[in-house]
Amino acid sequence: MSGAPLPGPDPDPAHERLTRLWQTHRPPGPLLPHELKTVYRKHWVRFHSLPESKRYAEDEAEYAVLLDRHNTVLDELFAGGEAYVVTTDWAHPSDPTQYSDLRCSLHPEGTLWTTLDDTADPDPEFHTRWYFYADRRPWRRGCLDPLLRAAADDALAGIFVTDIDLGRMYHPYDGGADVVLATTEERDRLRHRHADWLSAHPSGY
Template sequence: MRFHSLPESKRYPEDEAEYAVLLDRYNTVLDELFAGGDVYVVTTDWAPLSELVEWSDERADLHPEGTLWTTLDKTADPDPDFHTRWYFYADRRPWRRGCLDPLLRAAADDALPGIFVTDPGLTRIHHPYDGGADVVLPTPGERDRLRDRHSAWLSGHPSGY
């Protein structure tokens, strides 16, 4: 399911008042998913396969707790110039409202795509990005209840996006 981070499906915040709205929306859903528990925070980085890159400065500044969890080579494209290696960094922490605000702001600005937050069992996933967040839940009933609580944050488009 996809939630928009700003009214009228606005993609990018322009001032602190709009950042406050999107952080409230992100944190409200994150609270409903993870309150009282631990979360894994995962960020990503990538580089061409020909380069050994494990950490960008921006990612290091925004997610210093993250340690290299795994890598994934993307080699499906027939042109080797488009082969990439993805690096996934993770940390585990108790969920607290606001603990990810710098990462959420970076995601909203499209400065740090590839963030997701999940419970230790990987049953609930929150993926923020510029314009909103995708949420994956373990059952249709949980999805529908969350959707109904925040129906004003859904797209008016018939596809839901």
């Protein structure tokens, strides 16, 4: 894969800063959200969003539990600061993106930040271009609830949130969230605080 900042006569300063951070990160990015758990394995923990690791909410009471778990951890990561919210879309390089209407409706603040081409397959028909949309905002509990519900329903994948220094990352998915912390010690403290939300599987998945 290869990422490239988007061209343009008047690039967003917040996007430029995010690009510079990723370029100096190890490994350089951006990365696809589902790769975070592998790339940052030593600093990673996964929390499930419903009791007994139930994958999908079936009523508003379960959505309330799910959103409370997400927002509790997000508050611990970002409260009092600012965060980048990133959503993704993808398509064959010659085709329209897959989720543009839904993504735009749920993340209207996000503007195109960068692209990432996956050309590993020798057959060009299986090449994919990923599109990353980002905005920078003060963190407020509940500000991502529509995106979190979409992720929980597997209606919109590829969402992640990071602090403005790329030290903490949060990727919600259908069933829970992957969290990357700056240090293993910080990861362990967070994992201990929410031990009841961990997977029972030895791998943490």
